Amino acid sequence: xxxxxxxxxxxxxxxxxxxxxxxxxxxxxxxxxxxxxxxxxxxxxxxxxxxxxxxxxxxxxxxxxxxxxxxxxxxxxxxxxxxxxxxxxxxxxxxxxxxxxxxxxxxxxxxxxxxxxxxxxxxxxxxxxxxxxxxxxxxxxxxxxxxxxxxxxxxxxxxxxxxxxxxxxxxxxxxxxxxx
Amino acid sequence: xxxxxxxxxxxxxxxxxxxxxxxxxxxxxxxxxxxxxxxxxxxxxxxxxxxxxxxxxxxxxxxxxxxxxxxxxxxxxxxxxxxxxxxxxxxxxxxxxxxxxxxxxxxxxxxxxxxxxxxxxxxxxxxxxxxxxxxxxxxxxxxxxxxxxxxxxxxxxxxxxxxxxxxxxxxxxxxxxxxxxxxxxxxxxxxxxxxxxxxxxxxxxxxxxxxxxxxxxxxxxxxx
Numbered sequence: 001x002x003x004x005x006x007x008x009x010x011x012x013x014x015x016x017x018x019x020x021x022x023x024x025x026x027x028x029x030x031x032x033x034x035x036x037x038x039x040x041x042x043x044x045x046x047x048x049x050x051x052x053x054x055x056x057x058x059x060x061x062x063x064x065x066x067x068x069x070x071x072x073x074x075x076x077x078x079x080x081x082x083x084x085x086x087x088x089x090x091x092x093x094x095x096x097x098x099x100x101x102x103x104x105x106x107x108x109x110x111x112x113x114x115x116x117x118x119x120x121x122x123x124x125x126x127x128x129x130x131x132x133x134x135x136x137x138x139x140x141x142x143x144x145x146x147x148x149x150x151x152x153x154x155x156x157x158x159x160x161x162x163x164x165x166x167x168x169x170x171x172x173x174x175x176x177x178x179x180x
Numbered sequence: 181x182x183x184x185x186x187x188x189x190x191x192x193x194x195x196x197x198x199x200x201x202x203x204x205x206x207x208x209x210x211x212x213x214x215x216x217x218x219x220x221x222x223x224x225x226x227x228x229x230x231x232x233x234x235x236x237x238x239x240x241x242x243x244x245x246x247x248x249x250x251x252x253x254x255x256x257x258x259x260x261x262x263x264x265x266x267x268x269x270x271x272x273x274x275x276x277x278x279x280x281x282x283x284x285x286x287x288x289x290x291x292x293x294x295x296x297x298x299x300x301x302x303x304x305x306x307x308x309x310x311x312x313x314x315x316x317x318x319x320x321x322x323x324x325x326x327x328x329x330x331x332x333x334x335x336x337x338x339x340x341x342x343x344x345x346x347x348x349x350x351x352x353x354x355x356x357x358x359x360x361x362x363x364x365x366x367x368x369x370x371x372x373x374x375x376x377x378x379x380x381x382x383x384x385x386x387x388x389x390x391x392x393x394x395x396x397x398x399x400x401x402x403x404x
Contacts, residue, residue, distance in 0.1 A: 021247050033238055047239050054246040118234040121226070139194065140230035146191055161191040162182060168190070168219045171226055 006070035014061050025054060028074055031142065035075070038137055039082050041126045042109040053081045068151070075142060076152040079134055086130055124171050132167035135160055186216055190223060 004012075004023070012020030032053055036046030057077050064073055113119045125133055138149045146164075150157040189206050192198045198206055209216045275281075284291040 016249070018247055022243060025243055025246065029238060029241075029243075030235065034233070034235060037236060038233075043236065043239065047241055051241055051245065054243075058246050058248060112236060113234050115232070115234040117229045117232055121229045121233060136226075140226055141233065145195060158184075158187075161187045164194075165183075165187040165190060165219070168222050168226075169215075171222055 007066055010061055010064055010070060013058070021058065028071070032074070032078060034141070035078060035137060038122060038125050038141065039133060040085065041122065043112060045085070049082060049085055052085070053078045056081055072144065072148050072152055075138060075144070079152055082134070083130070128167055128170055132163050132170070135163045136167050136171070139164055190219060193220070194223060
């Protein structure tokens, strides 16, 4: 079946076409929800974040300049909304450097996953600092290039590579422990 | 500890952009550098785990709340061309005013043009028309002035006549009064004259009487 391009759907949605907007949502709600689960560690926050992201995307649709893929622009907004989510949650904590605090309350909802490997990945990701977690998420789960990630996060390409490298060292330890 | 070479190699490896030389270096490091090898292994494992990550079903969520009517197509009078059209029309109107644009309707024909001022014939006609108007107005003023003068002269004549009549009448009255006064004066003088003469006469008579008193009884006379 013929599928309209994202840009066409955006143009129609801007003209008030509800169908086009809901087609866009249908196309991206699953990746955004999974992004929310891995970034927040639980389904409730992920659902809230997804709602927040799509509201923000709709409000910003007129600012979409068709420079680059819509998916990249969508995840750029998703990243900003996610950072905002963390700021609201922990206003005193730096988003760049401080790792996630481990606690019983903050433990990820690994029980919702049936796959053991997925549980390990989710658990390992929650122990990364948010800045590194965002790079890992975009690289491994959404397969963006380093240039695209740098553009989305407003960083240099080298900083993104450095963050991924650092994240790999932390993930390595965690995965080894989890696999032990 | 940051190692730009390691970061670059792993980054390129993840995006399949390693050159032949970089591939050789990458393989060498995997064999010789345990830490690098572990990171590469971990990246491989994580890539695989990510691809197999369990997709949780979507919850029921309020998609309708993400759509706002504010993004709807504006009505025709709210579209962006309206301000532009308004501005363009304003500019056209200003140009028409400043350039003296004229629309003339003559015998059912409409003529559009720009006002470049009247020609010589029109100027002459205009001057002649103005002169005629000036003459007419002057003529009218002169007539009015003459009428006013005549009227004023008539009034002055009437006043003079009235004055003369009244003054001559008074003079005559005064003359008669003088005459009567003179006559009265004359009469008074006459009476005095006659009274004096009568007195003189009386005195003479008395004198005569006294002369003859001895002779006879005195003559009795009375004067009022």
